[in-house]
Amino acid sequence: VAEPETRTNARFLILTSLASGPKHGYAMVTDIAEFSSVHLGPGTLYTALQRLEREGLIRAVASTDRRRPYRITPSGLAVLRAHAEEARRVAGVAARRLAPR
Amino acid sequence: MKPPSRLLRLYPSRWRARYEDEFLALLEDLGPSRGLVLDVAIAAVRARLEEFSAGRRPRVASGLTSGGELMVVLSRQSQLLFAIAAVLALLGVAGFFLHSFAYVLALGLAAVFGVAGAASVSTRLKSRRMRGLLFGFVITLAFVATYLFVVSGGGGPPAPSPSR
Numbered sequence: 465v466a467e468p469e470t471r472t473n474a475r476f477l478i479l480t481s482l483a484s485g486p487k488h489g490y491a492m493v494t495d496i497a498e499f500s501s502v503h504l505g506p507g508t509l510y511t512a513l514q515r516l517e518r519e520g521l522i523r524a525v526a527s528t529d530r531r532r533p534y535r536i537t538p539s540g541l542a543v544l545r546a547h548a549e550e551a552r553r554v555a556g557v558a559a560r561r562l563a564p565r
Numbered sequence: 566m567k568p569p570s571r572l573l574r575l576y577p578s579r580w581r582a583r584y585e586d587e588f589l590a591l592l593e594d595l596g597p598s599r600g601l602v603l604d605v606a607i608a609a610v611r612a613r614l615e616e617f618s619a620g621r622r623p624r625v626a627s628g629l630t631s632g633g634e635l636m637v638v639l640s641r642q643s644q645l646l647f648a649i650a651a652v653l654a655l656l657g658v659a660g661f662f663l664h665s666f667a668y669v670l671a672l673g674l675a676a677v678f679g680v681a682g683a684a685s686v687s688t689r690l691k692s693r694r695m696r697g698l699l700f701g702f703v704i705t706l707a708f709v710a711t712y713l714f715v716v717s718g719g720g721g722p723p724a725p726s727p728s729r
Binding site: 488489505509510511532 | 580584586587589590591592594595600601604605606607608609611612615
């Protein structure tokens with residue numbers, strides 16, 4: 465059985481994690497594992513981070529530490545809101561159609 | 566087990582200049598785990614393909630390496646299809662050298678799985694150039710297999726020498 469899209473979409477998971485504040489890679493991986501039970505590999509995480517950064521949805525925070533934090537941008541928040549709304553709408557349809565008649 | 570820091574050499578130099586330090590820090594924090602090496606290797610191939618499709622051509626040693634990279638980057642079902650194709654192709658090559666007719670069937674099935682894998686990937690590739698490269702690779706493989714078949718005279722066991 466395929467995983468639900470919202471759980472397997474690394475971009476959505478990362479934006480959701482960063483919505484509560486800036487985090488570095490390890491903090492994101494553990495946070496995502498806690499709220500979704502999805503364990504993102506480091507390669508998968510940085511592939512998504514690179515794309516999100518290129519699209520201007522997240523930004524690296526200046527840091528002297530090797531563990532560089534990232535924060536979500538206003539554009540990232542807008543994308544996350546739209547994605548969350550879409551997921552909520554689809555989940556609502558699914559719930560209604562699964563309800564006993 | 567040490568973090569697979571050597572795998573970082575697979576990444577493009579631009580990527581390493583930007584992310585290497587923090588990526589190594591993350592590998593140290595996470596420690597060894599099952600599937601880590603594969604995850605990092607696949608991500609490295611993705612990074613190279615992205616650079617390639619963005620017009621910044623990486624230093625790829627040969628066309629064979631490009632083909633290998635293309636095959637590794639694929640998603641789950643495609644990986645399975647290509648893995649089956651690769652195993653069948655190996656069996657086919659082994660059969661060819663053993664003069665067994667089974668190699669024809671194995672290579673034929675390998676081609677079928679290869680094309681199925683390519684079709685599966687092409688639906689996810691947004692770049693027309695990448696699609697062209699992928700199909701070009703598969704078609705080249707098919708031509709090589711056909712050439713081997715023709716050159717071998719149809720394959721099979723060697724004809725018995727005439728008795729006197």
